[in-house]
Amino acid sequence: MNLDSHPRLTLRQLWHFVVAAEAGTMAEAARRLHMAPSAISMSIAELERIVGSDLAIKRRAKGLTLTATGRTVLGQARVLLELAGELETLGQGTRASLRGPLTVGCFMSLGPTIIPTMLRAFAEQCPEVEVDFVEGYHADLQQALLDGSIDAAFLYGAEISPSLSSAPVTDSELYVLISNEHALKDADSVSLADIAEEPLVLFDADPISRRILGLFEEAGMTPTVRHRSRSYATVRSLVGSGRGVALLFQQPELEAPYQELRVVLKRLDAPGMPGAAPVPVSVVWPRSTRLNARAQAWVEVASELFAHATPPV
Numbered sequence: 001m002n003l004d005s006h007p008r009l010t011l012r013q014l015w016h017f018v019v020a021a022e023a024g025t026m027a028e029a030a031r032r033l034h035m036a037p038s039a040i041s042m043s044i045a046e047l048e049r050i051v052g053s054d055l056a057i058k059r060r061a062k063g064l065t066l067t068a069t070g071r072t073v074l075g076q077a078r079v080l081l082e083l084a085g086e087l088e089t090l091g092q093g094t095r096a097s098l099r100g101p102l103t104v105g106c107f108m109s110l111g112p113t114i115i116p117t118m119l120r121a122f123a124e125q126c127p128e129v130e131v132d133f134v135e136g137y138h139a140d141l142q143q144a145l146l147d148g149s150i151d152a153a154f155l156y157g158a159e160i161s162p163s164l165s166s167a168p169v170t171d172s173e174l175y176v177l178i179s180n181e182h183a184l185k186d187a188d189s190v191s192l193a194d195i196a197e198e199p200l201v202l203f204d205a206d207p208i209s210r211r212i213l214g215l216f217e218e219a220g221m222t223p224t225v226r227h228r229s230r231s232y233a234t235v236r237s238l239v240g241s242g243r244g245v246a247l248l249f250q251q252p253e254l255e256a257p258y259q260e261l262r263v264v265l266k267r268l269d270a271p272g273m274p275g276a277a278p279v280p281v282s283v284v285w286p287r288s289t290r291l292n293a294r295a296q297a298w299v300e301v302a303s304e305l306f307a308h309a310t311p312p313v
Helices: 011-023 026-033 037-051 068-088 108-125 138-146 208-218 232-240 293-306
Strands: 056-059 063-066 100-107 129-136 152-156 164-179 199-203 224-229 246-250 263-268 279-286
Touching: 011 026, 011 037, 011 063, 011 068, 026 037, 037 068, 063 068, 100 108, 100 138, 100 293, 108 129, 108 152, 108 232, 108 293, 129 138, 129 293, 138 152, 138 164, 138 279, 152 164, 152 293, 164 232, 164 293, 199 208, 199 232, 199 246, 208 246, 224 232, 232 246, 232 263, 279 293
Parallel strands: 100 129, 100 152, 199 224
Antiparallel strands: 056 063, 152 279, 164 246, 164 263, 164 279
16 A cells, blocks of 8 residues: 555545436436536536546536446546545444445345345344345346345345355255145155155245155156246145145245145155255355445344354455
8 A cells, every 4th residue: 555645636536426427317326416518518627637537427418428448447446435424433333333234135035034034133233224125146146246236135045146156044945836736735754755746836946846846867767747837835835725736935924825826745755865954054245355244243143142153354
């Protein structure tokens, strides 16, 4: 770190640039910052002079379009502003003192069991943090983490990109879902052989669908897939209406009463089959960037709440 010269750019210039980039126009940035558009333009022009390159192309009809340098500066400016915010509250040292936005993601099928529990626990410890969440699927959420659209996400702990860090927080076990009128409705458990001839309603989203189909392959069976859906609710409804059986990774103690859905959840009896092992549910974040204080707190609360993981350091 070179301390021989004083940095010429200021946090205020970076702040003006980030707000303008996110707002899309100088006029909107001025409205958000309660400043004159000319003042913001001058601030950004000075930042461009210091950086030595145009950061945005300004078109009256289209607003601001960031240049390649502008996109790089935007990412780094956000990091610097986050660090500055953390320094301001460093002496306060409690989760209750944290403020600002936090955007988290959750794999679609995990949302009903994970998100309400996490939001309640997090709000108790970090009441001033404004949490927004998005639901999605494995590849989409990993890409959102890598491009900075979200800060952290709950994903199944399989096929995680090496560019991401993760900490397991709980497990989902494999269960067989059958209609409450099925012949096996009173059985303690169900084996693959028991349902080998049954049509399968497949939850069709990786990595879970690949895991389920791989399990049949491991057992030397080829399932008859009658329906595919990326919605757990649709899969359950199809099973409840007698359209087939399903294999789902579940946390039954957190799920809604299945009797109301005309389905019954049965433990899969598949001793010694690796494909039937529980799948970890992990909280995931980008490896290449330092977690901001709010995201760090989210990871820690998740680790404490589900009592499995050691918080990252």
